Amino acid sequence: MSVFDIIGPIMIGPSSSHTAGAARLGRMAKIIAGESIKSVTINLYGSFAKTYKGHGTDIAIVAGLLGLTEENNDLKDSFEIAKEAGLNFKICEMAKGASHPNTASFDIITESKNIFIEGCSIGGGNIVITRIDDFALNLTGKFNTLIIPHRDMYGTITKVTQRLAEDKVNIANMSVVRKEKGVSALMVVETDQKVSNTCIKKIETINEVNSVSFIPPL
Structure with missing residues (x-):
């Protein structure tokens, strides 16, 4: 504190x-x-x-x-x-x-x-x-943050983290919540660095991802 x-x-x-x-x-x-x-x-x-x-x-x-x-x-x-x-x-x-x-x-x-x-x-x-x-979470606005609604499918989290790693973005905190198995889920990724528009567009190309919202620190 x-x-x-x-x-x-x-x-x-x-x-x-x-x-x-x-x-x-x-x-x-x-x-x-x-x-x-x-x-x-x-x-x-x-x-x-x-x-x-x-x-x-x-x-x-x-x-x-x-x-x-x-x-x-x-x-x-x-x-x-x-x-x-x-x-x-x-x-x-x-x-x-x-x-x-x-x-x-x-x-x-x-x-x-x-x-x-x-x-x-x-x-x-x-x-x-x-x-x-319908998703409960704990978002403070203190980090660079990605909010990613997506379909609950195996491999989706790996695809997102791979694209962040390719852009040399370090993950500070990450959480995933879902309504039910195999349907809709919400990924919240807090990062140490700002996520570039290029990286965001790469994440948006993932088939299971519905959208990507970037929130800078408040």
């Missing part, structure tokens, strides 16, 4: 958990969605739901969904910017349903898909993405 995990990041707003962390949750959701967001329902749980108006949690999350960072002076105007950008959003207070008090979930609609993302703000501006659609 570093001193910045304790005192939090440079930011606009009163709270590292409820403002900076909230903005990072929104930004991570935008990156994971991978396409322009047409509309989003933002569900707030626990402490987020109780105090979001006073802490500006809703404003920060919308700012993140627009791609704004927590230190951006435009964060406070995110609702107006969203309206100008054509981003339709709705805030919902949820009475229960999350294990962590500072949890938000996103029901996102893009041009081509619907996607559900859930995460929590754990203090000092740090976040964890805990679910994408």
Whole structure:
């Protein structure tokens, strides 16, 4: 743990958990969605739901969904910017349903898909993405990260790691979860180096891979 995990990041707003962390949750959701967001329902749980108006949690999350960072002076105007950008959003207070008090979930609609993302703000501006659609995971945004939905077939993981090795990319952490044997799975690969577009395109050519999303460190 570093001193910045304790005192939090440079930011606009009163709270590292409820403002900076909230903005990072929104930004991570935008990156994971991978396409322009047409509309989003933002569900707030626990402490987020109780105090979001006073802490500006809703404003920060919308700012993140627009791609704004927590230190951006435009964060406070995110609702107006969203309206100008054509981003339709709705805030919902949820009475229960999350294990962590500072949890938000996103029901996102893009041009081509619907996607559900859930995460929590754990203090000092740090976040964890805990679910994408039906897949539970633990994504912190501290590493270069590849999110790879794919068919659950033997050899797929080897093919992905081979392409990373060819590009001299070292894997820091890796997890694979699946719905059921032989159907759909999700691979999350955190790396020490940035993954080049060339390497990403090579991974996308793997028959079992549905898509590849790259997330730089937040």
